[in-house]
Amino acid sequence: MNKPRLVLxxxxxxxxxxxTPRIMMTxxxxxxxVVAAAIYTFGPSAFLILCASxxxxxxxxxxxxxxxxxxxxxxxxxxxxxxLTLPPGMPLWMAFLGGFFGIAFGKLIFGGLGxxxxxPALLGRAFLxxxxxxxxxxxxxxxxxxxxxxxxxxxxxLMSPQVVDGTTGATPLGLFKFEHVPTSTSSLFxxxxxxxxxxxxxxxxxxxxxxxxxxxxxxxxxPISIFATTFLFTGVLWLIDAxxxxxxxxxxxSGGMMLGAVYMATDxxxxxxxxxxxxxxxxxxxxxxxxxxxxxxxxxxxxxSILFMNAFVPFLNRATRPxxxxxxxxxxxxxxxxxxxxxxxx
Amino acid sequence: MxxxxxxxxxxxxxxxxxxxxxxxxxxxxxxxxxxxxxxSLAMGIATFFxxxxxxxxxxxxxxxxxHEVRISTYIMIIATFVTVADMGLEALVPTxxxxxxxxxxxxVVNCMILGRQEAFASKRPVGxxxxxxxxxxxxxxxxxxxxxxxxxxxxxxSFLGHPLFGPHYEPWVIMILPPGGFLTLGxxxxxxNWFRARKQQRRVS
Numbered sequence: 001m002n003k004p005r006l007v008l009x010x011x012x013x014x015x016x017x018x019x020t021p022r023i024m025m026t027x028x029x030x031x032x033x034v035v036a037a038a039i040y041t042f043g044p045s046a047f048l049i050l051c052a053s054x055x056x057x058x059x060x061x062x063x064x065x066x067x068x069x070x071x072x073x074x075x076x077x078x079x080x081x082x083x084l085t086l087p088p089g090m091p092l093w094m095a096f097l098g099g100f101f102g103i104a105f106g107k108l109i110f111g112g113l114g115x116x117x118x119x120p121a122l123l124g125r126a127f128l129x130x131x132x133x134x135x136x137x138x139x140x141x142x143x144x145x146x147x148x149x150x151x152x153x154x155x156x157x158l159m160s161p162q163v164v165d166g167t168t169g170a171t172p173l174g175l176f177k178f179e180h181v182p183t184s185t186s187s188l189f190x191x192x193x194x195x196x197x198x199x200x201x202x203x204x205x206x207x208x209x210x211x212x213x214x215x216x217x218x219x220x221x222x223p224i225s226i227f228a229t230t231f232l233f234t235g236v237l238w239l240i241d242a243x244x245x246x247x248x249x250x251x252x253x254s255g256g257m258m259l260g261a262v263y264m265a266t267d268x269x270x271x272x273x274x275x276x277x278x279x280x281x282x283x284x285x286x287x288x289x290x291x292x293x294x295x296x297x298x299x300x301x302x303x304x305s306i307l308f309m310n311a312f313v314p315f316l317n318r319a320t321r322p323x324x325x326x327x328x329x330x331x332x333x334x335x336x337x338x339x340x341x342x343x344x345x346x
Numbered sequence: 347m348x349x350x351x352x353x354x355x356x357x358x359x360x361x362x363x364x365x366x367x368x369x370x371x372x373x374x375x376x377x378x379x380x381x382x383x384x385x386s387l388a389m390g391i392a393t394f395f396x397x398x399x400x401x402x403x404x405x406x407x408x409x410x411x412x413h414e415v416r417i418s419t420y421i422m423i424i425a426t427f428v429t430v431a432d433m434g435l436e437a438l439v440p441t442x443x444x445x446x447x448x449x450x451x452x453x454v455v456n457c458m459i460l461g462r463q464e465a466f467a468s469k470r471p472v473g474x475x476x477x478x479x480x481x482x483x484x485x486x487x488x489x490x491x492x493x494x495x496x497x498x499x500x501x502x503x504s505f506l507g508h509p510l511f512g513p514h515y516e517p518w519v520i521m522i523l524p525p526g527g528f529l530t531l532g533x534x535x536x537x538x539n540w541f542r543a544r545k546q547q548r549r550v551s
Binding site: 091094105109127130131132133135155156158159160161162 | 503511512514515516518519520521523525529536
């Protein structure tokens with residue numbers, strides 16, 4: 001068949017080079033330094049956890065996902081992101097289960113990519129947090145030989161991990177909340193503390209985030225809004241009583257703040273589409289994180305804050321819908337409606 | 347109305363129009379008390395008893411109940427049997443009675459029971475009404491056991507209190523908690539709908 005000389009089609013006629021697999025591949029590449037830092041910090045355990053959670057995420061996508069949806073790479077990213085939020089000493093079968101749950105019940109049930117209301121990686125983690133509250137809060141001690149496993153990674157499926165006494169420690173946030181021991185900002189910034197696989201090294205995550213923001217693959221307003229709200233809110237509290245509340249820098253660089261703000265909250269599917277919506281979305285997350293961390297029962301609140309604000313995204317999109325060029329404003333519409341009503345009555 | 351055979355009356359409630367999994371009635375007890383097989387069993391049997399008893403009486407009395415006050419009359423009859431079940435359970439298995447708590451009294455407002463009276467027992471002969479009640483009651487019991495079984499096996503690693511996986515089993519705490527009820531119910535509904543869709547597709551092709 002000859003190529004038609006004239007193609008008649010509806011707009012758009014000019015297409016950008018970005019496609020879903022391309023964006024996903026870029027995000028995945030930007031995650032490589034984070035993964036490398038994780039393996040550098042936590043040794044083979046980090047690698048195993050990442051592999052297990054990724055396999056868990058790929059399996060349901062392959063089994064029940066739409067044809068070829070495995071190739072767009074979104075399930076791969078979900079798996080890696082989930083792995084980055086888990087403690088390195090966790091049994092591998094739990095990481096696998098988390099990835100499976102996140103993709104199967106967090107994404108595929110809603111209809112696949114683009115249909116889910118909540119971030120699938122965080123949903124997988126929330127499931128694990130609710131199902132295995134002890135295993136997901138068992139953090140390995142820092143230090144020790146690099147090659148050693150950071151916990152009972154090879155616990156048999158469905159069996160609980162056997163944790164050796166004296167090999168577990170607390171995260172900076174846990175230390176502050178339960179023992180009131182602060183951690184220096186520099187060790188938080190350069191990642192020498194205990195914590196989840198990929199959350200400890202703040203500067204690498206920030207650099208990767210900058211790259212993504214420059215490529216416009218994440219809306220920079222979301223992380224900036226989260227950081228600013230957290231910093232201001234904690235700053236005010238800190239100024240009121242510096243002995244009782246943590247410093248704003250500690251708040252900013254501890255726990256999953258960086259990873260969550262850069263990679264989880266900015267998920268294209270589950271964040272608002274308008275810029276104003278993004279500002280509000282980020283501010284909500286920042287406020288909730290500080291409230292949960294300071295007055296809540298858990299030391300860390302990034303996951304629940306993001307999931308909670310995910311639920312508001314449709315409302316934010318609706319409330320911040322921009323005015324269409326040339327279309328009447330809301331006030332004008334209201335006036336027109338009133339006039340119509342009066343006309344009907346007379 | 348098309349005439350149905352006795353076996354149809356019985357089997358309809360068990361599977362094809364299962365109260366929980368197909369009609370989505372009586373979801374409150376199906377979510378609230380199914381955290382173990384024992385509780386599901388007790389709840390299912392109590393509901394079975396109430397449903398059979400009230401269907402029998404509504405069917406017997408159908409010509410004497412004034413049409414205008416029929417719903418409140420049905421509720422009175424149901425409440426009588428619920429009281430019997432409540433006291434019976436308290437006398438026979440006090441621990442289970444305590445675990446089920448207010449949900450036994452709440453059998454009164456199980457819309458599945460009232461639905462059977464209004465839709466079936468008030469119009470049909472006694473024998474058929476009993477068959478229909480037994481079928482629906484059995485279907486309800488079956489659905490509760492399906493949910494309770496999954497929740498207890500995953501959430502405590504046991505079945506009817508017997509450990510299944512040995513002492514090192516890591517329980518899935520979430521399955522015992524309320525979210526586990528919703529997850530398990532959703533999981534079974536997914537399975538049922540998938541099964542039915544596949545069957546329908548086969549019939550078409």
